[in-house]
Amino acid sequence: MQRCGACTRFVWFPMYICPHCASTDLHWTALSGDGTVYSRSLVIDPVSAASAPPGPLLVALIELDEGPVMMSNVIGDGAEDVVIGDRVRVVFQQVSDDVTLPVFERVNAES
Numbered sequence: 001m002q003r004c005g006a007c008t009r010f011v012w013f014p015m016y017i018c019p020h021c022a023s024t025d026l027h028w029t030a031l032s033g034d035g036t037v038y039s040r041s042l043v044i045d046p047v048s049a050a051s052a053p054p055g056p057l058l059v060a061l062i063e064l065d066e067g068p069v070m071m072s073n074v075i076g077d078g079a080e081d082v083v084i085g086d087r088v089r090v091v092f093q094q095v096s097d098d099v100t101l102p103v104f105e106r107v108n109a110e111s
C-alpha cells in the first residue's frame with residue numbers, strides 16, 4: 001500500500017498525490033496482510049459475469065492491522081459464513097496475465 005513520506009498516512013486507492021496533505025512523496029510499503037472484517041455483504045447473484053465469478057460473492061471491508069480499511073472479497077471454504085470481527089489474511093488472486101488482486105481468506109483463531 002502507498003504511504004506518504006510527508007504525513008506518514010497510508011493512501012488507498014493508489015494515487016499520485018496524498019489525499020491527506022497533497023504531498024507527492026508517496027512510496028510503496030509492505031504490510032502484514034492481516035486484518036479484521038469490518039463489514040460484509042453476500043452477493044447472491046452478481047450482475048456481471050465479467051466482474052465476478054459465477055455464484056455467491058462475499059464482498060467485505062477489511063480493516064488492516066496497520067489501520068487502513070480496504071474493500072475486497074473473501075474467498076475460500078466458508079467464505080459465505082464470514083462475520084464481522086473475523087480475522088482474515090491476504091492472498092493474491094491472478095485474474096489475467098496483467099491483473100492480480102488482493103483478496104482475503106478467513107484465518108482460524110488457532111492458526
Ligand SMILES: [Zn+2]
Nearest residue numbers: 004007018021
Ligand atoms: Zn500525506
